[in-house]
Amino acid sequence: MRAAEVTCMSTTKRSPDANARGFNRRNFLTTTVASTMTLTMLERSRADAAPAPTAQTDARAPMTMRLRVNGRDHQVALDGRTSLLDALREHMGLTGTKKGCDHGQCGACTVLMDGQRVLSCLTFAAMAEGRDVTTIEGLAGPDGALHPMQQAFIDHDAFQCGYCTPGQIMSAIACVREGHADSDAEIREYMSGNLCRCAAYPNIVDAVNEAKSKMKRA
Amino acid sequence: MRPFQYERADSAETAIHAQRLAQGESRGAPSVRAPSQYLAGGTTLIDLMRLDVVQPERVTDINALARTASGRIEMGPKGLWLGSMVRMSQAADNADVKEHFPVIAQSLQLAASPQIRNMASLGGNVLQRTRCTYFRDTSYTACNKRNPGSGCAAIDGVNRPLAVLGTSEHCIASYAGDFAHALIALDATVEMAGPSGSRTLPFAKLHKPLGDTPHIETTLQPGELITAFMVPAKPWAKRSLFLKIRDRASYEFALASAAVALDIDGGADGSVRDIRIALGGVSALPWRAHEAEAALKGKPLSEATLNAAAEAAFAQARPMSDNAFKVELGKRTLIRAVREAATITI
Numbered sequence: 001m002r003a004a005e006v007t008c009m010s011t012t013k014r015s016p017d018a019n020a021r022g023f024n025r026r027n028f029l030t031t032t033v034a035s036t037m038t039l040t041m042l043e044r045s046r047a048d049a050a051p052a053p054t055a056q057t058d059a060r061a062p063m064t065m066r067l068r069v070n071g072r073d074h075q076v077a078l079d080g081r082t083s084l085l086d087a088l089r090e091h092m093g094l095t096g097t098k099k100g101c102d103h104g105q106c107g108a109c110t111v112l113m114d115g116q117r118v119l120s121c122l123t124f125a126a127m128a129e130g131r132d133v134t135t136i137e138g139l140a141g142p143d144g145a146l147h148p149m150q151q152a153f154i155d156h157d158a159f160q161c162g163y164c165t166p167g168q169i170m171s172a173i174a175c176v177r178e179g180h181a182d183s184d185a186e187i188r189e190y191m192s193g194n195l196c197r198c199a200a201y202p203n204i205v206d207a208v209n210e211a212k213s214k215m216k217r218a
Numbered sequence: 219m220r221p222f223q224y225e226r227a228d229s230a231e232t233a234i235h236a237q238r239l240a241q242g243e244s245r246g247a248p249s250v251r252a253p254s255q256y257l258a259g260g261t262t263l264i265d266l267m268r269l270d271v272v273q274p275e276r277v278t279d280i281n282a283l284a285r286t287a288s289g290r291i292e293m294g295p296k297g298l299w300l301g302s303m304v305r306m307s308q309a310a311d312n313a314d315v316k317e318h319f320p321v322i323a324q325s326l327q328l329a330a331s332p333q334i335r336n337m338a339s340l341g342g343n344v345l346q347r348t349r350c351t352y353f354r355d356t357s358y359t360a361c362n363k364r365n366p367g368s369g370c371a372a373i374d375g376v377n378r379p380l381a382v383l384g385t386s387e388h389c390i391a392s393y394a395g396d397f398a399h400a401l402i403a404l405d406a407t408v409e410m411a412g413p414s415g416s417r418t419l420p421f422a423k424l425h426k427p428l429g430d431t432p433h434i435e436t437t438l439q440p441g442e443l444i445t446a447f448m449v450p451a452k453p454w455a456k457r458s459l460f461l462k463i464r465d466r467a468s469y470e471f472a473l474a475s476a477a478v479a480l481d482i483d484g485g486a487d488g489s490v491r492d493i494r495i496a497l498g499g500v501s502a503l504p505w506r507a508h509e510a511e512a513a514l515k516g517k518p519l520s521e522a523t524l525n526a527a528a529e530a531a532f533a534q535a536r537p538m539s540d541n542a543f544k545v546e547l548g549k550r551t552l553i554r555a556v557r558e559a560a561t562i563t564i
Contacts, residue, residue, distance in 0.1 A: 059221040059275065080224040083264070103265050104334060116336045122264045123337070126224050127257075127279060171333065180332070192468035193331025 065129045069094065070138030078125050085109045087125035088135060096136035096166050100195075107194035110167040111135050117174035136166035139173075148214035149173050152207040160198035168194045172208045173215075181212045219267050222274050228282040230411050230443060236278045237441040238413045248433035250347075250364055256280050256443060258303065259337035261330070262346045270356050271347075271364065280443070284339075288445050291315065297451040298322075302341030302444045306397070307332065309340060319449060320562075321458035321477050325400040328462045331469045341444035344398045344408075344424065344504075345436065348391035349471055350380060362388045362432045378540040379473065382548070384502035385536055389432030391502060393425070394471055398504035399496035400460055403477040406449045412442035421447065425503040435503075454479035454492050456564045461555040463499070463547060472499030474548045476555035480562075482519075490514045493556070497531060500548040507531040510552060519560055524553045 062077040069092060076091050085102075088094040088111070097120060100108030104122040111120045112134040139147035149169050152158070159165045171194045175181050180190035187208050188201070196204065227233035237254050250266070255274040257263055258281060266272040280303070283289065288301040293314040300309060309315050310326035326335065329343075338346075352358045352371040360369035372380055372390050381392035398421070401408075406421040424436050438444075449455070458479035464470040475498035481491040493514050495507040510531035517523045528549035535545045 057223075059223045063224065080222060081219045102268065104261055107331065107333060110333055117333050118337050119261070119333045122260050122334075124224065124257075124260065124264065124279075126226075127260065127281060175332065178332075189468050190332050193333045 063126060065126055067092075067125065067128055067133065068131070069133045070135060071132075076125070080124065080126060082125045083121050084111070084123040084125045084128045084133070085120035087128075088120060088133075094135050094137050098163055098166055100164065100167075105195075106164070106167075107171060108164050108167040110170045110194065112170060112174060115174075115177070117171050134170070136169060139169070147173070148218065149176075149207070149211040152211035152214070153204075156203045156207040156210065157200075158203040158207040159196070159200050164194060164196045164198075168196065168204060172204070172211065175208065176212045176215050181208055184209070220270070220273050222267075223276045224279065225276070226279045226282060229286065230280075230283060230288070230445060233278050233280045233283070234411060234413055234441055234443055236276070237443075248364060248366055249435055250433070252440070254278065254441075258339035258342040259305070259334075261334050261338045262342060266347060266354070269354055271354060288341075293318070295451070297455075298449040300340055300447040300449070302446055303339050306330070306335035306338050306340065306343060310335060317456075318451065319400075319404065319455050319458065321400045321403060321455075321460045321479055322397065322449065324460035325396040325462075325477060328460060329396045340397065340447065343395055344401070344421075344444070344447075345438075346395050349394045350391035351376065353391055363391060363435075364433070366431070366433045373538065376540060377538040379471070380538065380541055381502040382500050382535040382537050382541060382544050383497065383505055383532070384427060386428040386430065386432065386502075388430050389428045389502070390536075390538060391428075391432070392499065393501055393503050393505075395504070396460065396462065396472065396475060396477075396498055398425070399475065399477040399498040400458075401447060401449065402504040402506050403479050403494040403496040404449050404455055404458070405452065405494070406447050408444055409446040409448065410438065410442045411445050412439055414439075416445070418448075422504070422506060428502050452479075452481075452492075454481040454494055457481065457559055457562045458494075459555060459559050459562065461551055461558065463551050474499040474544060474551040476551045478552075478555040478559045480556065480559040482560060489516055489518045491516075495527075495531070495552060495556070497548060497552065500535075500544045507552070509533065514556070519556065524556060527556070528552045 063080050064077045067074045074092050085099055088097050097111055098108040100106035102121045104119050109120040110117050113131045149172050175190045181187050184205050187205050225236055227236055250272050254276040255263055257277045257279045284303040288303040290301045291304055291312050292299040298319055306326045310323050316323040350372055352361050353363050358371045360371040362370050370389055380390045401421045407418050408421045408424050409418045426434055460477050462472045462475040464472050477496040479494040483489050483491050493511050495510050497505045497507050510527040513527040513530045514523055531552055532545050532549055537545055
């Protein structure tokens with residue numbers, strides 16, 4: 001993602017009323033949905049009228065942030081470079097979430113953010129402020145009863161070394177909730193972001209199939 | 219990773235203002251060296267920061283813009299409006315997008331993994347960086363995208379995944395995305411906001427040919443932010459598809475891909491009224507195959523016309539030591555995609 005592009009092109013001409021004539025959202029959608037639409041700030045004012053946002057003044061100074069993980073608030077002071085994954089593992093003692101590649105290629109670090117599965121290695125901890133994070137530690141009930149997906153992984157021997165398993169389970173729960181677990185082929189496609197070097201894939205598919213029906217009943 | 223200042227912006231103006239403060243006089247420098255970056259999903263930026271390819275001093279988190287118009291998908295009589303902060307998975311699962319612009323939904327659904335699709339924004343997606351190993355690995359000094367004038371380690375290196383179309387003697391990096399090919403095929407428009415106000419541009423004008431400045435990848439100006447994409451509702455949009463050929467069945471970049479949108483006279487046996495073809499995996503930037511389109515327009519889809527179109531599309535191809543297979547693979551991908559598009563009933 002590199003929206004802050006630097007170029008030496010200077011040929012593009014802008015006119016102040018380009019928006020009025022141009023192909024923008026307002027005139028693009030006018031006839032049906034105009035009444036329900038609000039104008040964006042962007043369309044109303046130029047950027048230079050905006051107030052300056054707040055930023056840290058020293059890039060090396062720790063940032064104080066409040067992270068909500070498994071229903072508990074954690075107040076932490078972290079270097080801005082800290083990934084959500086490292087914040088969980090190194091600063092909150094939640095080592096269930098695993099670091100595999102640290103580059104968004106293996107899925108071992110999968111957690112839920114506001115219910116959506118995401119990669120905690122490619123998320124700065126600061127980006128998770130104000131969001132609800134769920135990790136593998138947050139699945140079992142208060143009495144220790146395992147989540148149906150956890151139980152299904154055990155019952156179907158859906159792992160060998162177990163390192164990818166927390167990520168697999170978080171991803172599998174989201175896969176079922178998204179409605180992307182209707183067939184074996186669909187489960188395989190929508191679990192493709194979680195690699196398993198032990199190749200427990202057939203058993204993982206079985207586990208997801210079984211947990212799917214239990215999750216629906218629950 | 220190098221230290222950086224992190225800040226959040228809750229509107230496009232605050233984001234642009236913050237970037238303007240930080241950009242300074244950086245025109246002409248490689249975009250990877252921009253001192254300030256917008257942060258959306260983070261799936262490219264954080265990865266490249268960890269690799270030390272991108273080294274921003276300041277990062278402006280724009281995820282809060284997902285709560286503005288930039289986070290919305292809207293259908294109108296003239297077409298589809300996609301906010302730049304819509305996540306890939308939202309657009310891929312949207313019923314209107316799937317029904318009226320299948321090539322867009324498919325290009326997104328076939329890309330990356332479910333986790334990455336939940337994170338990555340559409341605006342960031344079109345700006346994703348090449349997967350060229352020599353670009354991503356800073357131990358190679360020769361990379362004209364990272365270090366202008368340093369040369370290209372890929373030209374005489376391991377270049378199997380790299381481009382055969384739109385390359386130059388200075389760079390053969392392939393463009394990694396899929397969605398951009400769907401946008402270019404469908405004549406989409408991109409809307410941007412920046413320090414001098416908003417503007418719109420044909421999507422085909424967003425990415426720049428490599429030429430002798432492969433480090434300047436787009437026509438975005440410093441501090442400019444993509445706010446939306448607009449896709450016109452045209453007769454060809456509904457009969458459209460994205461075909462992706464790759465080493466693995468899922469979660470892999472394309473070796474060759476084709477985005478096809480077809481308007482055909484009286485079903486599969488009729489002649490082509492209009493056709494839009496874009497080719498991915500084989501190209502250095504989002505790539506519209508105008509020559510192939512011209513070879514098919516007004517003609518029936520036959521083995522002869524399809525072969526002629528495929529030949530035309532790759533007539534200017536420049537294969538390297540390891541990727542000559544992409545010329546044949548690209549041709550077959552194009553032909554199969556057009557044939558499959560013709561069988562779609564709408």
